[in-house]
Amino acid sequence: MSFIIFFGIIYSLFISPPDYIQGDSVRIMYVHVPSSFLALGIFATIGVSSILNLTLKIKIMPLIGKSLAPIGITFTLISIITGSLWGKPTWGIWWVWDARLTSMLILFFFYLFYIVIWKYFKNFEKANKFSSITSIIGLFNLPIIKYSVNWWNTLHQPSSITLTSPPTIHYSMLIPLSIMFIGMIFYSLIIFLMRYKTELIKFKLYHKKNK
Amino acid sequence: MFGKKAKSRVIILILSLIISGLIIFLILRSLKENVVYFFSPSEIINKSEISLSKKIRVGGLVKINSIQKKENNLTFIITDLKNEIIVTYEGLVPNLFSEGKGVVAEGNLKDKKYFIAHKILAKHDENYMPPEVEKILEKSN
Incomplete structure (x- = not known):
């Protein structure tokens, strides 16, 4: 796994070509785009698991959300920070309040809120309920982030990779980007499984104590 | 179930x-x-009431062959291929600011056709490719 990311970084930093207008600053893309994708994907997973949790009362669902949230918030932060490092040389500004950037910041606060609820409530059932509701409300933010660049005028450019049309990134850049995607997805999965195991043990201990 | x-x-x-x-x-x-970050020249022309004192942003493409430099003073035209607006600006521009590329200017309108910018931001599109590929594309066009 770490090999994939290592190889991906070497590829994106040294082997892949510079961009025709942006030059070398395009290399930030190889970290920025997969991080943003994972930030959204992980929140979607937390939201869906919260829905299953509230409606069907599947016991492991809150543990999934709880283990995923710190990974998601990390990628959100990476996405915002690399985005701002990229914005300065290309747009000429670190941060603007356009729809894409603002909605991404809101996603960060949803993650933060979700995590704080788990930390703040000592009672598991209460924490579970409030955090699930938070993540379900946060789900509405996801399509807003995704389509903000199409619905409104934003400084942020529209997506280069869409389901409906061929990507507008040259294949020599698409290869390292895909490697980074795969590497970071595997990284998240491994961290998730480790955290999930811990959460499961904590959950069992909590129930033993409260019997 | x-x-x-x-x-x-x-x-x-x-x-x-x-x-x-x-x-x-x-x-x-x-x-x-409030959600839109900038207005296009057409949107500004179609607006019924417009405040000249309020700071707004205009965005579009920098019209080809429209950039005129006089010392620190910069004049260029922002177009959305339907309508145009003349922009004057004093100061440094981002590296990616060039003719035919996207731009967002922040400042005040003098009238619907004339804009005084305080800040210029470059807006790039979703196309990424190596310089060699761009040259080949340009040749074939």
Whole structure:
């Protein structure tokens, strides 16, 4: 796994070509785009698991959300920070309040809120309920982030990779980007499984104590 | 498939999702003016009331062969291929600012055709390619 990311970084930093207008600053893309994708994907997973949790009362669902949230918030932060490092040389500004950037910041606060609820409530059932509701409300933010660049005028450019049309990134850049995607997805999965195991043990201990 | 309790929870959840989705949709629609980061030249021309003292942003493409430099003073035309607006600006521009590329200017309108910018931001598009490929594309065009 770490090999994939290592190889991906070497590829994106040294082997892949510079961009025709942006030059070398395009290399930030190889970290920025997969991080943003994972930030959204992980929140979607937390939201869906919260829905299953509230409606069907599947016991492991809150543990999934709880283990995923710190990974998601990390990628959100990476996405915002690399985005701002990229914005300065290309747009000429670190941060603007356009729809894409603002909605991404809101996603960060949803993650933060979700995590704080788990930390703040000592009672598991209460924490579970409030955090699930938070993540379900946060789900509405996801399509807003995704389509903000199409619905409104934003400084942020529209997506280069869409389901409906061929990507507008040259294949020599698409290869390292895909490697980074795969590497970071595997990284998240491994961290998730480790955290999930811990959460499961904590959950069992909590129930033993409260019997 | 599910118990009675689970079924009612599913129904409540779906209903509340639909209602809150609608509420958010309506809020965003009414906020449209504030959500957009910049206006295109056509949108400015079509606007009925426009405040000259309020700071606004205009965005579009820098018209080809429109950039004129006089010492620190920069004049160029922002176009959305239907309407145009003349922009003057004093100061440094981002590296990616060039003719035929996207731009967002922040400042005040003098009238609907004339804009005084205080800040220039470059807007790039979603196309990424190596310089060699761009040259080949240019040749074939």
